[in-house]
Amino acid sequence: xxxxxxxxxxxxxxxxxxxxxxxxxxxxxxxxxxxxxxxxxxxxxxxxxxxxxxxxxxxxxxxxxxxxxxxxxxxxxxxxxxxxxxxxxxxxxxxxxxxxxxxxxxxxxxxxxxxxxxxxxxxxxxxxxxxxxxxxxxxxxxxxxxxxxxxxxxxxxxxxxxxxxxxxxxxxxxxxxxxxxxxxxxxxxxxxxxxxxxxxxxxxxxxxxxxxxxxxxxxxxxxxxxxxxxxxxxxxxxxxxxxxxxxxxxxxxxxxxxxxxxxxxxxxxxxxxxxxxxxxxxxxxxxxxxxxxxxxxxxxxxxxxxxxxxxxxxxxxxxxxxxxxxxxxxxxxxxxxxxxxxxxxxxxxxxxxxxxxxxxxxxxxxxxxxxxxxxxxxxxxxxxxxxxxxxxxxxxxxxxxxxx
Numbered sequence: 001x002x003x004x005x006x007x008x009x010x011x012x013x014x015x016x017x018x019x020x021x022x023x024x025x026x027x028x029x030x031x032x033x034x035x036x037x038x039x040x041x042x043x044x045x046x047x048x049x050x051x052x053x054x055x056x057x058x059x060x061x062x063x064x065x066x067x068x069x070x071x072x073x074x075x076x077x078x079x080x081x082x083x084x085x086x087x088x089x090x091x092x093x094x095x096x097x098x099x100x101x102x103x104x105x106x107x108x109x110x111x112x113x114x115x116x117x118x119x120x121x122x123x124x125x126x127x128x129x130x131x132x133x134x135x136x137x138x139x140x141x142x143x144x145x146x147x148x149x150x151x152x153x154x155x156x157x158x159x160x161x162x163x164x165x166x167x168x169x170x171x172x173x174x175x176x177x178x179x180x181x182x183x184x185x186x187x188x189x190x191x192x193x194x195x196x197x198x199x200x201x202x203x204x205x206x207x208x209x210x211x212x213x214x215x216x217x218x219x220x221x222x223x224x225x226x227x228x229x230x231x232x233x234x235x236x237x238x239x240x241x242x243x244x245x246x247x248x249x250x251x252x253x254x255x256x257x258x259x260x261x262x263x264x265x266x267x268x269x270x271x272x273x274x275x276x277x278x279x280x281x282x283x284x285x286x287x288x289x290x291x292x293x294x295x296x297x298x299x300x301x302x303x304x305x306x307x308x309x310x311x312x313x314x315x316x317x318x319x320x321x322x323x324x325x326x327x328x329x330x331x332x333x334x335x336x337x338x339x340x341x342x343x344x345x346x347x348x349x350x351x352x353x354x355x356x357x358x359x360x361x362x363x364x365x366x367x368x369x370x371x372x373x374x375x376x377x378x379x380x381x382x383x384x385x386x387x388x389x390x391x392x393x394x395x396x397x398x399x400x401x402x403x404x
């Protein structure tokens with residue numbers, strides 16, 4: 001009886017939300033209410049025959065995340081990849097790692113919330129090899145951080161999964177840590193990842209609540225998630241993660257790109273600004289008042305340093321809207337390629353991205369079909385709809401999200 005009553009409550013909420021919210025960038029959306037927009041997803045999906053997806057064996061622990069990072073690896077001295085990476089070089093960053101044995105495992109993916117803004121600043125993203133950023137509906141976005149060449153034991157705030165997450169995780173032979181998902185979405189994810197899907201804040205120290213019991217108080221530990229996966233029978237070994245290439249020397253043929261503006265909605269802007277001193281792009285984000293569009297540095301709460309990435313990439317992907325807060329994105333089987341714009345060293349390169357198989361990293365290729373050489377270091381990938389707007393004045397590149 002309680003379950004049927006809750007379904008009627010959800011349905012009433014859906015009607016109210018659909019009257020107040022939309023997901024187009026030309027409309028103003030209250031992103032502080034983004035957590036409640038999940039009701040739209042529930043209303044749009046068929047009622048499952050089971051109330052819960054299978055829950056993997058839990059690991060009991062009383063440990064909590066601590067604010068600490070491992071050492072940053074040193075860059076390589078020359079070009080590497082896209083195949084035959086040296087044993088001590090991370091194939092996803094082109095950087096040497098102090099201890100090559102850290103690569104004898106699967107990359108660890110963790111879902112990180114961007115809204116509500118009370119959860120900022122985020123934790124751990126400065127230690128990620130790659131971060132994927134994508135649309136979740138209602139004008140909002142979310143991050144998926146990948147940790148391989150180094151670990152972080154405070155990553156978050158950890159939030160729920162989306163349909164794109166297992167696609168990206170599979171491309172890199174990874175494991176995925178998250179805090180729940182609607183049952184139908186979770187079944188979709190478990191079908192793809194099996195026991196490589198790790199969900200739930202009771203799996204401490206892998207995923208823990210810091211004691212506040214809020215939607216923004218859950219954090220993950222990438223090393224602990226690797227251990228949990230191994231205890232569940234996941235094979236942690238070095239996988240062939242070939243397909244990316246790196247070179248410290250700036251490629252020819254780029255266009256000036258000092259600023260990259262990313263806008264998922266009218267009140268959700270962000271920017272990357274090139275810093276000549278570090279040779280990286282620095283992230284700026286809307287301020288935490290939520291009332292204006294003033295931009296402030298986006299820092300990592302662990303070290304209080306502004307996020308700095310060697311490469312920023314915008315890829316264009318077909319989006320299929322199942323519900324206003326649920327989208328399927330065509331990441332797999334993109335063998336023919338779609339448009340990508342890669343930014344490095346203050347330059348923009350118009351390229352193509354492709355996925356040769358479902359367990360091989362995304363490749364970025366130039367007009368001749370050659371693998372493009374990224375700057376050694378971390379990479380931030382923004383997933384945009386095919387109809388999104390791209391405008392450049394020769395210095396600033398502005399991307400505005402549109403479906404599909």
